[in-house]
Amino acid sequence: MQLKARRNAKLREIGTPLAAATCALLGQAAPASVQAQELMPWDVDTSMLVYSESDGRVQDLSLNLRARKEMREEKFLDLSLTLDSLTGASPNGAAPAGVVQTFTNPSGNAQYSIASGEQVLDPSFLDTRTAVAANWEMPVGRLSLLSVGASLSDEFDYTHLGLNANLARDFNNRNTTLSFGVALANDSIDPVGGSPVGLAPMLGLGNNSNKRGDESKDVTDFLIGLTQVLNRHTIVQFNYSLSQSDGYLTDPYKVLSVVDPVTGNPVAGPAGSGLFRYLYESRPDSRDKQSLFGLLKRDFNGDVLEASYRYMTDDWGVDSHTVELRYRFNFGAARYLQPHVRFYQQTAADFYKTVMFAGAPLPAYASADHRLGEFDGVTLGLKYGQQTTRGSEWSARIEYYTQSGNASPGSAVGSLANLDLYPDLNALIAQFSYKFGRR
């Protein structure tokens, strides 16, 4: 009892007399107020994205978690984790035909059939991807910012390991920023059933004699960027980047149909296989891409316009143009609505073919992957974001993407003329994001 009384005496309330005595010392009539709040140690961004292609094609559910912490003054650690779950059917590159077509799946232990006139989709597309990345950012001297990072991702048949570094330096009263970046990646590919020999024919059930083991590729990226503040309302940015890939750049699951050059009908495959003739695709073992990017960001009485253009060209013959516009309508400080539109156009790779003709000499490289063909893409989207009173922010985004190519190119001879050799691709993208922490 005595002990308790003593404790209470020690912990007596002295706040009021202390405040009064302090006022007397400082000669202040009424004390000013205090408004202080501890920041959460981490800034956290979370998001869930659903990507859904029409006609039962690729479906992706992607979850992302990113956390950022100031470890020491102005030194930040950034960690991220992404989980992707991919399901659905993916085009295997073969052309549709006027007859039922049968294919051996990549593992060699099952087959699937595609009805006459239908787009050829491999239904066995299923994967989960886990990606982690860490980044460290720190000032160097008064005007430079260095960031270095590493990334790792793993899928059933694919492993990626990457390192990157970026140095940004401010000039001209911090109105100009020059940045230099380099990224190195080493990817290993261990295709289901093995990596097929380029332009070797698809074989029957249980025969993997045309498959080899693991493959790998190295990618080196360089970037030089310039950001310039033009005035209080306008910023422009220009980037030049160079990307060099070396190694296995082929898609091990993609084939090309071999058709009769007159009738356009599929021709017989290897004896005893029961299949038509399909050749596994083959791509060059190096690719150099260069791109130029320009961005204009301008504030109009609190609303923000972002317009950008990118030109990309590579030594495979693919040239592309991307124009993108975003306009952010800010409703007060806490809410915004942002429409988005994107136009994309690319030319085909030199070795892109919708089909190969029987009897013609085999080229060095060939692919019927629609992503290497000539096509246009349009994206339309809308994003809404809102800040909560506690300083966190959520946003929801919905986008629609449509892609179309040449459905009846010059190679559409005979029966192919009546078939859709480049079916449109439509996809819906929905994303929900929630940010909380210290911002």
Place this chain on the structure above:
Amino acid sequence: MLSRRGSNWLGLFQAMASSCEVHVGDADRAIAERVAALAAAEAQRIEAKFSRYRRGNIIDTINTAGGRPIVVDDETARLLDYATRLHELSDGMFDITSGVLRRAWRFDGSDRVPSAEAVAALLPIVGWDKVSWRAPELTLPPGMEIDLGGIGKEYAVDSAAALVRPVSTQCLLNFGGDLLALGPQYGGAPWRVGVESVSDAGAVARHIELTIGALATSGDSRRFLLKDGKRYCHVLDPRSGWPVVGAPRSVTVAAATCTEAGMLATLALLQGADAEAFLEAQGAQFWALR
């Protein structure tokens, strides 16, 4: 002395054995220069007047009076009144005459814990209750000394803030970790303040957003003795002459004035293991690191 820090101005100077910073959010360089100059001059004035290391100032005059009464000026009188009030409110634990205990205790990270006799021998010259203080006249018994170092830095922040306020309120004064925001940054954004980790020098243990008001930190992160696995913190109980036991390594308190924040932090550490309970009883906003 003045440089750009992001969109703010930063003035740096040394005073009271600390690095001092003045952050000014006003876009005008002339205003920032004026604010930094006022704050630096005030910090240096207070150091010159009240440092116990300076010869010839009021503290030196009092400490070398040899038992004679000394008449002090108004500002010193207010500080002595304040010290008297703190002595009462802390049941004698806050005591500006306790500095002589440092003759026995040197908190240099070593294991040199003084003998009980050495400490006991100093107790007769420790205790504000042994002093005769009746404004404006102070009489210290011979051998006793006063030291306002426990109040000085926080007081300097508040004094400088009062001088700066008519010039700009978009500023943050930070005198060696004791700091005060006169108002938010341009556009109403709070100031972001890092509290240093006690275990890892230079690492930030937490961040506090300060819109207006003061933050003061008391701690022993680098001032302690360690003997036979026992840690002796630098906060001494002047009644026994020995360190208080079980105090947090660091306490940061938010209050309207830096002096009030600093005194709450100091009084909390004197409560040892009850530091947090003490601050809760005061309804104070605080962050303790153990």
